[in-house]
Amino acid sequence: MSEINFQKFYDTKIIEKVEKQNADSEKEVSKTWAKEHQKMPLSILGPRELWMNFDKQMNALNTASKESNDYDMLCTFVYQIDNGYRKFVVIHPETFWWHYKHLPPERRCSYEVIPENHPCRLYLDLEYSIELNLGHDGTSMTNTLIDIFCMYLLVHWHVICNKYNVVNLDSSTSEKFSRHIIFNTRDVVFKDNYHAGRLVKSVCTDILNYVTSKEKQHNILSCFDKTQVEQLIVETKKGKRLFVDTAVYSKNRHFRIYKSTKWGKQSNLEISNDSKYIPSTVYNDKELSIFLDSLISYFVMKKNLILLEYSENDTVNTNCFKDIVQQYNYQESDNPCSKYPMLDRYISNLISPGKIRTCKHFETAKILVYETVGYRYCENIGRCHKSNNVFWIVNLKNKIIYQKCHDQDCFGFKSKSKQLPEEIYFQIDEEGDMLLNNAITQNSVEK
Structure with a gap:
């Protein structure tokens, strides 16, 4: 398999045109497009090194679709080399990133094409x-x-x-x-x-x-x-x-990609x-992962x-x-419990012998979502579902709790809200007071 020449990132005719314009001093265009960089190392487990340039978007999209499969997907990217002039490239994203990251920031004028019906x-x-x-x-x-x-x-x-x-x-x-x-x-x-x-x-x-x-x-x-x-x-x-x-x-x-800027802007x-x-x-390179x-x-x-x-x-x-x-x-990073131990115990007792699988905290909305395992009783049907578990939502602001269900037949159902026990009120309010005090202290330090 032949190695990819970095100059393929931009069409040869374009490079020649840019160099001629510089030589004739008709237009100031940077030569960084054609600058040679370290070549992408070959790897048996690395991405496919297909690289195809196109002038027409439809041809690029058709090629990307034809050459892709469920396990090896190619994308269509757009790179801009002049104000209003764009070229299309069909390539594996990992290969694209390798060459793209070597460009100076002001020349990273690239977009991802989001294919229709994809x-x-x-x-x-x-x-x-x-x-x-x-x-x-x-x-x-x-x-x-x-x-x-x-x-x-x-x-x-x-x-x-x-x-x-x-x-x-x-x-x-x-x-x-x-x-x-x-x-x-x-x-x-x-x-x-x-x-x-x-x-x-x-x-x-x-x-x-x-x-x-x-x-x-x-x-x-x-x-x-x-x-x-x-x-x-x-x-x-x-x-x-x-x-x-x-x-x-x-x-x-066309949607601008990570590290990219609009033409003529920084x-x-x-x-x-x-x-x-x-x-x-999955990757050792954090920037590639992002x-x-x-x-x-x-x-x-x-x-x-x-x-x-x-x-x-x-x-x-x-x-x-x-x-x-x-x-x-x-x-695995999902925390099975919240920062309110008494509330967790209350939920655990409520769903026993089931258990709390995960707990998600939506801080701005003041909402806790308890996903359960081994607990399938649904108030909508008055019995246990055969396969789907249910989940409980706690509104910390209003101190209420209600049950919802994963089953499609129960879509949109929300059980009657119940007030949380008073002893849990105190812990939630105490937590809120503590966060407020911490915020005030932090604000004072910053000032």
Whole structure:
């Protein structure tokens, strides 16, 4: 197998054109495109070294689809070499990263093509003008929005997700706040970016209606502080809107990749300072792991994917979840207990002889989700399910608990809420007071 020449990253004709333009002094173009770098080392277990350049996007997408299989997937990337001029390359992402990382930051003007009707991760493009929104805290707004989408994933599809599963990329400047958010839940993705886009647009509509209407209750948004939800609305030159770009779910969308900047700018996408994402440990190279984990449409093994659907009539499809929910392996880092021992004991006694499998804490929403094993009694049917376990949700703010179910026939069911015992009230309030005191102390130190 022949080695890949780094010059193939850019077409030979393009390189010759750039060199000629420099020689004639007609246009100042950097020669860094054609600069030789250390060649990618060969490895028996390494990625396939196919590299094909295309002028037309459709040809590139067709080739990527034809050359890929369930175990070896190729992607289509776009690289920009001039203002408005883009080329397409079909390549394995690991190979692409090896050569891409050697480019100087200002020349990393590359995008991933998200193929139409292809499985994809849930992704968000967040932005707003800092000058028009001086009182807004973009970091806090982003974290609130992530928590909201995590709750929608939980309610609609029973997918447990938190900030440790979310790649949070930042390319903000002094003029504009800008983030790319990618939800990397293992083997759980959307059927395509149309379905992901419909969910995003539906959530945005819910938020706008909740903020602008006098209704005080919403099955998901009421779990959050309404002031924080209101902060998601920003000022633009065309009026108020959410700081979510809902136009990035179109056919064969180009989405800027990790470490990339827009042409002529120096605003490369980097891991945000507040990101809590835990990269994959499959690779020894952390940067490579972040790059691969942040790709919207690349999956190591496509046949294992669980596809989520959000139809045009706002209905969700959970059929793909039904047969595998028992086998779905949550990360070992999931803590089986919360930071409230008395509450954990109360839940354990409630589900005995079953046990707590995992406990997820959604801090902004003040919600705890207890996944159980060996406990299948469902209040909706008044008996135990034959295979599906149930889970319990604790609202720390309202001090209530209720049961929900993984079974498709019980989708949307929520048991009657019960008040937590008074002795648990004290522990939860004490924890809140302690966190408040710590925050005050930390703030004093920083000042």
